[in-house]
Amino acid sequence: MAPSQYRVPPQLPPKFTATPQSLVDDTKQLIERSRKIQDAIVKDVSRDTATFKNTLLPVALDDNKMAIEAHIIGFYQAVSTKQELRDASTEAEKLLDDFGIESSMREDVFSLVDAVLQRKEALDPESQRLLEKDHKSYIRNGLGVPAGPQRDRFKEIKKRLSEISIFFQKNLNEENGGLWFTLEELDGVPEDLVTSLKKGEGENEGKVWLSFKYPDLFPTLKYANHADTRKKLFVSNENKCNQNVPLFREAILLRDEAARILGYSNHAEFRIEDKMAKTPKTVDDFLGDLRERLAPGGKQEIEKLLDLKKTDLKERGLNDNTASNYFLWDHRYYDRLMLEKDYSLDQQKIAEYFPLQTSISGMLKIFEELFGLVFVEITGGDREKLAEGGKGSDIVWHEDVQIFSVWDDEGEGSGFVGYLYLDLFPRDGKYGHAANFNLQPGYIDENGKRRYPATALVCNFSKPTPKKPSLLKHDEVVTLFHELGHGIHDLVSRTTYSRFHGTNTVRDFVEAPSQMLENWCWTPSQLRSLSHHYSYLSSDYEAAYKVESGESKKTSEQIPYDLISNLINTKHVNDALFNLRQLHFGMFDMKVHEPTSHAEAEKLDITSTYNKLRNEISQLDGPEALDKKNDWTWGNGQATFGHLIGGYDAGYYGYLSSQVYSTDMFYTVFKANPMNGEEGRRYRHTVLEKGGSKEEMEILKDFLGRDPSTEAFYKELGISR
Structure with a gap:
């Protein structure tokens, strides 16, 4: 209590x-x-x-x-x-x-x-x-713009762009596609996942339904031994929500037209003007420089992965004439295989130490210690009291949702901070990625009284089963920590106006606070403190673990140091390819939003541009490599790219530029001692508390005590500057 x-x-x-x-x-x-x-x-x-x-x-x-x-x-x-x-x-x-x-x-x-x-x-x-x-x-x-036809047209465009954004995201939220696979086709996929899938009847007798939701999609791409299964799933996933293809194209053309009405050369110039970068040239130079520095590393990584693929195919006696190609649907599979073979990294074993609920508890404890907060879960009778004559279920939108009241600790004055909600499992019609949603901003009302915020994390982690709780892969631990970082930003912000509350900063800074906190997921002491083997959660789980593992004695309660060491050694394995993937998104975003003329925008083949750019930048092959016609229209990845319709247009580069700021902050202030509570509170009050109420560059300078630098960013990536 x-x-x-x-x-x-x-x-x-x-x-x-x-x-x-x-x-x-x-x-x-x-x-x-x-x-x-x-x-x-x-x-x-x-x-x-x-x-x-x-x-x-x-x-x-x-x-x-x-x-x-x-x-x-x-x-x-x-x-x-x-x-x-x-x-x-x-x-x-x-x-x-x-x-x-x-x-x-x-x-x-x-x-x-x-x-x-x-x-x-x-x-x-x-x-x-x-x-x-x-x-x-x-x-x-x-x-x-002078009143008249042009201003009227601008208003029409704004309204239509609003409609497009709403319907585009609605299509993504309500996407419920998938594929029927035989059990043989899913050879290698974790049994926990396969046994949880819907069983087919009639013409699909003997098959199971694999959806495009992340808990189904990613493990299958990582573990399915059959390349045809991975290819079929990957290409089908790239073609979900194809009804968004014309909406995406229309949005690009309308944005360009609107920017030109306002006197800008293109939409990118319009959007970037009030961000930290200020001009498209600054963004293009940053992305181009990063591409030049990452490309050689990406090539070397692919060569090693191709060697692994050739060895794997030879060992399995397979000759499908693809040994010289490294495909998009190969990457998660061989990246995982490399980590297992060369780094003794068993992702499934690591996940056993990160049950969802104990991981959340551990993360909240870190935030308590670092920022001077207290999280109190609201359950049972306490929910009833807060429902004020209603039912406890009235204060959540689904039975799976957890709610916490958040407070300052005694050192910070014991005051109320706000409410945090966690909605963690997939369901039909739900937002399909991981994100933080502000439900109610904080501000000062007309009587000078503080109104407190409420914020929600909406994620899609695998559901618990009778034999296992929901277990997080390490990349999911990072995702959860990242989104919680946005939630903390939302909670501790103290602004007069809701307009500037929390994450309402410019897009090329908003990711920096959350990205900085990801470093705690790569720190040995924090990883160990977060861990708690699921077999210690209940006698049923312990019995199920013993049966599955064949172990008669108990495993360690916390993750062993050798596993932590193996994990941390992999932090930058195939890092160039990961960042080249981000570069593809950022450069595609800039490409479609900075045409030299409206006529050029109209001529642009967006689908081919998306796939061709991905091949050129990431250096991974798609189905076009199997097609002598070199057809780049095999998939419509842009139709699933909610960021570019939902506010990151001409702004996706912010994920990479924010990384510059986040790495600088971590190296400068926290790397030597990540749990320095004094610095954590200074970070809370200097950076997070300000929201967007102050120029973001000034916020950074206040915290760092100097202008930000790219040195730590390039050092972390292992790239000479």
């Missing part, structure tokens, strides 16, 4: 009791309230009397209140098991987006905001940032 000071949160958690009708009705009420506030400002204020207090503050306070409901209204489409709720959430989000476009193009409000900017009032730094950002936002939303 939690200490008494952490028992009663001062703010109730949100309820998840919406109906399809209430989602739409509530949305319309939010929009009507906001519109009235904007109308009242225009009616009561003139350019001569406009001030921050009477013009921007009422809208900012309304934005705060709107976010408390609007984020959750849109969240249902990512997590609800009910189609009607997901559809209503989608409809509501479209209404909100349309209203957002309408608001962002109100010339009457913009005129007053412009007057406030010209007045040069003495404002606190965050209010000044809000004023400048809002002013620029109006211009970037078309109000720098």
Whole structure:
């Protein structure tokens, strides 16, 4: 039981009791309230009397209140098991987006905001940032374009792009495809997975259904001994959601057209202008330099993997005429085989030490020690109390969801921080990757009282079985730690306005805090503290482990040091290929968003560009290598690339540029002692707490005590600078 000071949160958690009708009705009420506030400002204020207090503050306070409901209204489409709720959430989000476009193009409000900017009032730094950002936002939303056909066209484009984004993600969330395989075709795939799959009937008698969800997809690509099985699965997965292909193309063309209406050379120039990089040239130079440095390493890695493939095929007596090709569907398989053979790394064995729930507990303890936090899981009767006369199930959206109240520890004042939710297992209609969703931002209300945030991790880890709990591969441990990093950023942020709360930073910085925390997953002491062999969780699990392993005596409770050593030795194995994969995504993103003319954008064959660039950059072959016609249209990977429709457009490079900042922060401050609580708290207050309320480069400089450097980044990658 939690200490008494952490028992009663001062703010109730949100309820998840919406109906399809209430989602739409509530949305319309939010929009009507906001519109009235904007109308009242225009009616009561003139350019001569406009001030921050009477013009921007009422809208900012309304934005705060709107976010408390609007984020959750849109969240249902990512997590609800009910189609009607997901559809209503989608409809509501479209209404909100349309209203957002309408608001962002109100010339009457913009005129007053412009007057406030010209007045040069003495404002606190965050209010000044809000004023400048809002002013620029109006211009970037078309109000720098003279009223008339072009501005009208810009507004049409904005609305259509909003629709595309919503439907693109909806298609991904509701994707439920897969393939029927015989047991023989799945030779080598872990038995735990195969026995959990749906059994076929009728014409599929003797087969099992393998979905494209990550817990099915990745283990099969890693372990299936038959190359044909891996190829069939890989290519089919690249062709899921093909209904998104025309949507992606339309989005690229509309973005380019909109950027040119605003006077930019292309969409990339428009998007990057207000990021840390500032210009597409800075991004292209960074990516080009990185490609040049990584390419030789990638070639060497492929040569070693090809040797392994040739040896493997020879040992198995296989001659399928592919020994000289290293295919996209080969990589996870031979990468895993290399780790096992050359580094004695048994991923399945390592996973035994990372049951999901004990791993989460261990991670939260690290965050407690590092940042001065306390996490208290809310269960049973405590849920009932917080439901305020309702049912405990009202404060979560699904029975699998865990909820924690988060507090400052005594050293930080024992105050309430917010709510953390964990939704960890796949289900139909659910968001298919791993992500952090802000449910309710924090801010200071009109009475000077703090409103506390609520944030959710939505992941897709394998479900527990009667014989085993959910077990995390090491890369899944890293993923969970990364997403929890976003969640902590969201929780500990302290901003006046919700606009700047938590992860609301520029895209080429937002990943840095989470990427930095990934280093804790490669630190021996932290790995050992996170580990807890699943056979120690219950007598049933212990008995099942003994039967499966054939071991009569108990295994060690924590992961042995030799296993940790083997794991850490693999951190940079095939690292060039991993980073070249990221480079492909980043360079494809830039390629489609910086054409020299709109005519060039229209001529661009996006599918061929995606596949050809991947081959050129990653150096891995696809089906085109088996086709004498060299056909690059075999798959539509861009149709599954939610990032480029969901906010990372002309911004995917941020995953790599953020790595520069994250590595610099870790090497400079934490590498010598990752559990330095004093530095952890300084990081919390200097970086995480600020959210987007301050220029991100200034935040970095404040923490590092100097300008950021690329030295640690290249050193970590083993590349000379």
